[in-house]
Amino acid sequence: MLGNFSYSNPTKLYFGDDAQKNLSEELKHYGTKVLLTYGSGSIKTNGIYDEVISALRTAGKEVIELSGVMPNPTTEKLYKGAKIAWENDVDLILAVGGGSTIDYAKAISVSAWYDGDPWEKFYLKQEDPDSSQRIIPVGSVLTMVGTGSEMNGGSVITNHETKLKIGKVFGESVIPKFSILNPRYTFSVPQRQMVAGFFDIMSHIMEQYFSGEDDNTSDYLAEGLMRSLIHSSRIAVKNPQDYEARSNIMWTSTWALNTLIGKGKSQDWMVHMIGQAIGAHTDATHGMTLSGVSIAYYRHILRYGLNKFVRFATAVWDIPAAGKTDEQLAQEGVNALLDWMKEIGVATEITSLGVTEEMLESIADATFIMSGGFKVLTREDILSVLHESL
Structure with missing residues (x-):
């Protein structure tokens, strides 16, 4: 086996059909304000939303909701989410969904407190956040498998104006701190x-x-x-x-x-x-x-x-x-x-x-x-x- 490398992955995983029962306890490790991101609203019809909200309430969190995350998150959506996270000074971003929703949460986490254009810095230039920059921690509740975004630093954003879709692999500070993996949460995916x-x-x-x-x-x-x-x-x-x-x-x-x-x-x-x-x-x-x-x-x-x-x-x-x-x-x-x-x-x-x-x-x-x-x-x-x- 050739080459030299280091390996570290900070994500704590909770796996199985009871995995969601660990969410409220895990949330206690973070501040009061939680930005809850999710997609078109299917989690409200399959019961996942109610379970997540119950865990957030049990943990005593103030919830700011940001829905409508599309399958290919856009720069416009990123700018909007970063502004909401900054204005509300959130302590945690909780992404409930598949890879796109988690990718989006990571993008917000590095963009909310960046004084500049995150698309240009992180995606076009492929630069990392400055060491002094505040990064909002991310957690996830996975509802669709495929991207592995629940345990990596990858984040893909699409710019429709320039017809570019670019991924950036961030370091440990952006990788989700925890992820809830209940296979039953994926059953309702078309x-x-x-x-x-x-x-x-x-x-x-x-x-x-x-x-x-x-x-x-x-x-x-x-x-x-x-x-x-x-x-x-x-x-x-x-x-x-x-x-x-x-x-x-x-x-x-x-x-x-x-x-x-x-x-x-x-x-x-x-x-x-x-x-x-x-x-x-x-x-x-x-x-x-x-x-x-x-x-x-x-x-x-x-x-x-x-x-x-x-x-x-x-x-x-x-x-x-x-x-x-x-x-x-x-x-x-x-x-x-x-x-x-x-x-x-x-x-x-x-x-x-x-x-x-x-x-x-x-x-x-x-x-x-x-x-x-x-x-x-x-x-x-x-x-x-x-x-x-x-």
Whole structure:
């Protein structure tokens, strides 16, 4: 295992069908004023809102509500939330929802007390908060799995005016202090959003897995997570109320992107960069933008990381190697991925997401090029992947 690294993750997790019972006690560690952020209001119809409010009242908190967090949080929404948090001098931001809501809470946490444009500093320039800047602590109650945002410092914001969707990975001071993970809270998520989350998990694992050539413990962990996800997702698409499957998927999602399996890895992330550029142009569901370009992308880079794609075929998909060339075996692994994607019902092309051929040049321009994968893409490579994904 090559490379040098440090690992620390400050998030305290409460997991299981009684996890929410720990919320009121955990809230006692923070000040009186809590900014409660959530999405369109589905938590009010499925009972989660009432449980959270009850815990907040039990803990003696003053609650300031900020609803309407969209699936792809915008700069306008960020500015509004930062102002509310600052004006009310809140002591904690409690995000109740999926990755977008938690991402949004993190963005507010670093923006409320920053005297400047947070989009420019944190997202465009990719700078960190100054050491003297106040950062509001964040906690989360997870209602949709996929992003792993409940245990990482990632925050993605969309600027519709410039057609840019940019992620920033903040340090320990921004990572949620605690997260409540009750698998039953994910049961009411619509099927399309559920499977989009499943692919987001798979993409997180693959983009760390498909990098490096050394014998790396992280790859063995990644293979186990992928096998678990594949198995449980097949059960969940047939019966979304299967607690065992949904709990395994929730746990896999958290470990897919809490930085553990990326240790010692250079990491790829080009699928995310292309997918986020598509999302900035279409506002399409994040997981679907990833699935829409993945097959074309992995076929494009396969020959540059042939050994890892052979391992992917045999270790993840159990494809027999006898009588096959490495190229054939690697292609069969990507084909197995495609078959699974069709089985669970995610997008396998981008026209279904609202992408037109006329958009491709602009999407390519909005795609940030990363250098951690088996091949550093050129703009022409990105256009080729986009054309093959139509």
